[in-house]
Amino acid sequence: AQTVTQSxxxxxxxxxxxxTLSCTYDTSENNYYLFWYKQPxxxxxxxxxxxxxxxxxxxxxxRFSVNFxxxxxxxxxxxxxxxxxxxxxxxxxxxxxxxxxxxxxxGTQLTVNP
Amino acid sequence: DTGVSQDPRHKxxxxxxNVTFRCDPISEHNRLYWYRQTLGQGPxxxxxxxxxxxxxxxxxxxxxxxxxxxxxxxxxxxxxRTEQGDSAMYLCASSFRSGQNTDTQYFGPGxxxxxx
Numbered sequence: 132a133q134t135v136t137q138s139x140x141x142x143x144x145x146x147x148x149x150x151t152l153s154c155t156y157d158t159s160e161n162n163y164y165l166f167w168y169k170q171p172x173x174x175x176x177x178x179x180x181x182x183x184x185x186x187x188x189x190x191x192x193x194r195f196s197v198n199f200x201x202x203x204x205x206x207x208x209x210x211x212x213x214x215x216x217x218x219x220x221x222x223x224x225x226x227x228x229x230x231x232x233x234x235x236x237x238g239t240q241l242t243v244n245p
Numbered sequence: 246d247t248g249v250s251q252d253p254r255h256k257x258x259x260x261x262x263n264v265t266f267r268c269d270p271i272s273e274h275n276r277l278y279w280y281r282q283t284l285g286q287g288p289x290x291x292x293x294x295x296x297x298x299x300x301x302x303x304x305x306x307x308x309x310x311x312x313x314x315x316x317x318x319x320x321x322x323x324x325x326r327t328e329q330g331d332s333a334m335y336l337c338a339s340s341f342r343s344g345q346n347t348d349t350q351y352f353g354p355g356x357x358x359x360x361x
Contacts, residue, residue, distance in 0.1 A: 135287075164347045175248075176288075176336065176352035183347075222287050228347050231276070231301060233338075235287030 133158040135225050137236035144213045145244050151198075152208045152239045154223030162228035165199065167208045170238075171219040179221070182206065213243045247271070249353035251337050257359045258327055265323045266356045270339030277320050278338040278350060279312055281305065288336055294320060295342065327360045334358075 135156045144150035156165070167179040182190045182199050189197050194214075198207045210217055223236040250269045258264050270277045276295050280288035291310070292302045296317040306312075309327075314320040324331055334355040340348035 166349070168352075175354040176338075178349060178351065181349060224287075226347055231293055231342075232278075232290035232303075233280075233288070233350060234290070238285070238287050 133160075133163075133225050133227060133234045135223050135234050135236040137223055137239050139239045140237070141240045141242070143242040143244055144210075146213055146215060148213055149209060149211045150213055150241065152210075152221050152223075152241065154206045154208070154236055156204050156206060156223070156225050156236075158204075158225060158227055160227045160229060164226050164228070165197075165206045166224045166226075166233070167195070167197070168222045168224060168235075169217075169219045170222065171216075176222070180208065210241075215243050215245060217241060218243045249337055249339050249351055251335075251353040251356050253356055254354060255357050255359075257361065259361050260327055260329060262327055263323065263325045264327060264358065265321055266335055266337075266358075268320045268322070268337030268339075268353060270319070270337070271341075271351060274339035274341045274351075275317070276340045276342050276348060276350075277314055278340070279320070279322050280336040280338065282334040282336055282355070283332075291322075324358075327358075329360050332358055332360045 163184045165182045170176045194211045220238045224233045252267045278293040279291040282288040294314040309325045336355045337353040338350040340350045342348040
């Protein structure tokens with residue numbers, strides 16, 4: 132069974148600075164997808180970024196980028212130029228290509244301070 | 246294009262009562278998922294549908310839980326004889342799956358259930 136671990140329950144960063152959130156995972160399959168979702172307070176889960184395991188190039192979406200290390204089973208999220216609106220719970224998630232269910236980590240609460 | 250919607254957003258009920266939640270997916274999406282999220286935790290998978298067929302159920306989905314997607318559009322999740330441990334946020338997600346390509350799931354706002 133697949134597992135996802137986020138070892139940082141809380142993090143904080145100053146506005147305009149860069150922060151990196153960590154995620155490690157385990158799966159017995161070679162083909163899978165990884166995601167970062169953002170859940171602002173009392174608001175719905177929003178997709179931040181997606182990475183296909185077969186792609187060596189790290190995914191990038193504007194200020195958000197990932198560092199995908201397949202051998203180490205690591206998938207960190209870097210947020211550049213942090214904004215107050217980035218304050219949220221961030222979840223790392225995995226889905227195996229052969230399956231459908233997302234497996235989520237425990238989440239990291241990110242606070243961006245003015 | 247409207248996103249995934251869920252109704253109600255909040256539900257307070259007494260232990261032992263039955264409750265039903267509704268999810269309306271993004272219109273062209275053929276897959277619909279239900280997850281449960283307790284405070285401070287990541288969502289946990291409950292079940293999913295492809296069109297009207299329920300293809301997978303988690304062992305978390307006890308026999309007090311039932312889900313339907315009768316016409317392959319909206320879905321309902323019913324909990325019978327609610328218990329205090331059922332208190333959680335119930336999230337719905339939808340996606341479009343084509344062939345072997347893995348789909349991205351888009352989430353609704355959730356229904357927060359409180360069982361007194």
